[in-house]
Ligand SMILES: Cc1cc2nc3c(=O)[nH]c(=O)nc-3n(C[C@H](O)[C@H](O)[C@H](O)COP(=O)(O)OP(=O)(O)OC[C@H]3O[C@@H](n4cnc5c(N)ncnc54)[C@H](O)[C@@H]3O)c2cc1C
Ligand code: SF4
C-alpha cells in the first residue's frame with residue numbers, strides 16, 4: 001500500500017430535520033495517491049461520521065450519481081483525485097443551483113421530469129417489424145448523434161449553467177442534448193413532436209451561450225453545441241410558421 | 251403507512267426490471283405496474299457493463315453453436331432446455347433493442363456489428379462501443395417512459411416481501427428521501443435486484459450490488475441455487491477492482507507475465523498466435539484465465555504493485571486510433587485512474603469478483619417455488635450459466651428473461667385477487683417495526699464498515715479462485731461470528747430523511763445472508779467445476795455425485811441447509827471442457843459423434 005498522508009476535507013453539511021441552514025465541517029482524511037474524492041468521503045462515512053449523506057454507486061464515472069461541487073467546480077467525485085487537490089483543504093458542496101435534500105444530496109426529480117417531458121425515445125420514421133430485422137444505419141449516420149447518447153444524467157451542466165441558476169424552469173443543457181440525440185437519429189421521425197418544447201420560453205432561447213456546461217461535462221457530450229444547433233432549428237421553425245400554411249411541407 | 255395497490259410489482263429497475271416492466275405494459279396496458287428501485291433506474295449497475303450482448307447473428311453461426319458454447323462454458327451445470335430457449339430468443343431481443351433506439355455499433359453496410367468474446371466460438375456479441383450496458387440501460391429507461399401504466403418508485407428501498415396465504419402479495423419499501431414507509435400491494439412480484447459481488451473485497455460491482463433480492467426471497471423460504479459459483483474476471487484494476495472489459499482481448503489484447511510472456515499458452519489455452527482466435531489464449535473462458543493468474547503468482551512470475559501482484563494487459567499493438575474508436579471508455583479509465591496511456595504502456599491488471607452465477611431458484615419461466623414470485627437478471631438462477639457464465643450472455647439474459655418474467659407475472663396476476671388488506675397491513679407493520687429497530691439500537695456496538703470489511707476479506711480468503719475445505723470452513727465460522735456481531739451493529743444516524751447509514755446497515759444484513767449461502771454451498775460441493783475449483787483432493791469434476799444444482803435454504807438463525815436438485819440434460823452429455831487447440835479437437839470429435847447419432 002502507498003504511504004498515506006492526511007488531507008483536510010471540508011464538507012458543507014445540511015440536515016433539514018435540524019439545521020436552519022448549511023454549515024461547514026472539516027475532516028482529516030488519510031489519503032494515498034490513487035484515492036478519489038469519493039473514496040475520501042467514504043472514509044469519512046465509514047470511520048469518522050456515519051451521518052454524512054452522498055450518492056454513489058459505480059465508482060467509474062458512468063452511473064452519474066456522484067456529482068458535487070469540488071473546490072467550487074461541478075465534478076464527479078469518483079473521477080476527481082485527491083492527489084490533484086493537494087495540499088488541501090478540499091471544499092465539497094452539493095451541486096450548485098439544485099435544491100439540497102440533505103448534505104451532498106440534491107433533488108433529481110425536477111431533472112427527471114424534464115427528461116420525461118421531451119419524449120426521449122425513438123419515434124420511428126417508418127414502422128418496422130421485428131421480423132424485418134434492424135433498421136440500417138451507417139457508421140456515419142451513427143456518428144451524427146452518438147456523442148449525444150453519452151450523457152450520464154449527472155447534472156454537472158446544470159450546476160454550471162448560469163441561466164438555470166436564475167430560472168429553474170429552463171429545460172437545461174443535458175436534457176436538450178438528449179432531445180437532440182433523438183432528433184438527430186436517422187431512425188427517428190419525432191422532431192415535430194419535440195419542437196414545441198424547444199421553442200417555448202423555457203426551451204433553447206433561454207440559453208445565454210456561456211458554454212460552461214460543455215466545459216464541465218465529464219463525457220464530452222458538448223451540450224452547448226446541441227443547444228446551438230437547436231437554436232438554428234428553432235429559428236427556422238419559427239420562420240416557417242409564417243411562410244407555410246399549417247400542415248404543408250416546408 | 252402509505253399504501254399503493256398494483257397488479258405487478260417489480261423490485262429493481264436495471265436491465266432486467268425495465269425489460270419486464272415494458273413487456274407487461276406493451277402486452278396489456280390495463281395492468282398496473284410498480285417499478286421500485288433504490289436508485290434512479292439509470293444508475294442501476296447494468297450501466298457499467300462494457301463489452302456486449304450475445305446473439306447468433308452471422309450467416310455462418312448457428313443456435314447450436316451458441317448452445318454448445320454456453321453449456322460447455324457452464325461445465326454442464328446448465329438447464330439445457332432453458333439455454334435452448336435463450337439462444338433462440340436472443341437475436342430478436344437485440345433487434346427489439348435496436349428498434350427502441352439502442353445505438354449499436356454498425357458495420358459499413360448499416361447492419362449491427364458483432365465482436366468476439368471469451369468462450370464464444372464465433373463472433374456474436376452485439377456492442378455499443380465499450381458502453382453496451384450503459385446504452386442498453388438508458389435505452390430501456392427512456393423507452394419505459396412511453397408507458398403510463400408503469401408507475402415508478404424511484405429511490406425506494408425494499409426491506410421485505412409480504413407473503414400471506416402461501417403467496418407473495420406485495421412488499422414494504424422505505425421512501426429514502428423522507429424515511430417513510432410505503433406498502434406496495436401486488437398480485438405478483440418480480441425480483442430483479444442484480445448480483446451480490448459486494449460480498450467480496452476486490453470486485454467490479456457498484457456499491458448498490460448487495461444481493462438484496464436474493465436475501466429477501468431466501469428469508470421467505472425460497473432456495474438460492476448454485477451460489478458457490480462466483481465469477482472472477484481476469485482483467486481488473488488493482489485497488490478498486492474496476493473492470494477492463496473482455497472486449498480488450500476480443501479486440502486483440504495480450505496478457506503478459508513479468509517476463510513479457512503470454513503465459514496462457516502454459517495452461518492448455520495455446521497455441522499463442524498474433525491475432526485472437528476464438529476460444530483460445532486471451533479469448534479462453536474467464537475461470538481458466540483467472541486460475542492461470544493464480545498459478546503465475548505462485549510461480550513468482552507476476553509483478554508486484556502497490557495493491558498486490560499484477561500481470562499486464564497489453565493493448566499497445568492495437569494503436570491509439572483503434573483504441574479510441576473501439577475502447578474509448580477503457581482508454582479513459584486507464585489514463586485517469588491509473589495514469590497509464592494504453593497506447594504507450596501495458597495496463598496492470600488482476601482478477602476480481604465480477605458475477606454471481608447462482609441466485610434465486612427459478613424454473614425455465616422464471617417462477618420461484620413461492621406462488622406469485624418471479625425473478626430475472628443476475629439475482630435469478632434460471633439456469634443458463636451453470637458453473638461459469640460466458641461473457642456477454644448476461645446482458646442478453648436480462649432481455650430474454652426480463653420479458654419472460656414480465657409475461658409470466660402478468661399472467662399470474664390476472665388469475666388471483668388481492669389479499670385481505672388487514673392481514674397484509676399487519677404483516678407490513680411487523681416488517682416496519684423490524685426495520686425501525688435498527689435505528690433504535692443502543693450506541694457502543696459494532697461499526698458497519700468493520701463488519702463489512704471482515705466479511706469481504708473472509709470471503710476472498712475462503713471462497714476465492716481456488717478453495718480448500720479448511721479455508722472455506724474458516725469462512726463459514728467467521729460468517730457465523732459476524733451474524734452474531736451484526737445484532738449489535740450500531741449507527742450514528744438516527745434521523746429519517748436520507749438516512750443512508752440505516753440502509754447500509756440493512757444491506758449488510760442482506761450481504762451476510764448471501765455470503766453464508768455462498769460459503770456453505772461451496773464447502774458442500776466436493777468436486778471442482780467451472781468457477782468452483784478445489785485444491786484439497788477434489789480437483790476433478792465428479793459427475794457421479796455432483797452433476798446437481800446446490801440449493802441453499804435459510805434455516806433460522808443457523809447456517810443454511812444445503813440440498814441438491816437435478817440438472818436438465820437434453821442434447822449435450824457432459825464432456826471435456828477444453829479450449830485452444832485441444833478444444834478444437836474436442837469439438838470436432840463431438841460433432842463426429844453427433845453425426846453418427848443423427
Ligand atoms: C463492470 C461490469 C461489466 C459487465 N459487462 C458485461 C458485458 O459486457 N456483457 C454481459 O453480458 N454482462 C456484463 N456484466 C454483467 C451484467 O452487466 C449484469 O449481470 C447485469 O447488468 C445485471 O442486471 P440486472 O438488471 O440483473 O441488475 P442491476 O442492473 O444491477 O439492477 C438492479 C436493480 O435493483 C435495484 N435494487 C437492488 N436492491 C434493491 C432494494 N433493496 N430495493 C429496491 N431496489 C433494489 C437497484 O436499484 C437496481 O435498479 C457486467 C457486469 C459488471 C459489473
Ligand atoms: S450533458 Fe454532460 S454534464 Fe450534462 S448531464 Fe449529460 S453527462 Fe452530465
Ligand code: FES
Nearest residue numbers: 058059064066078
Ligand atoms: S459513482 Fe457512478 S459516476 Fe461516480
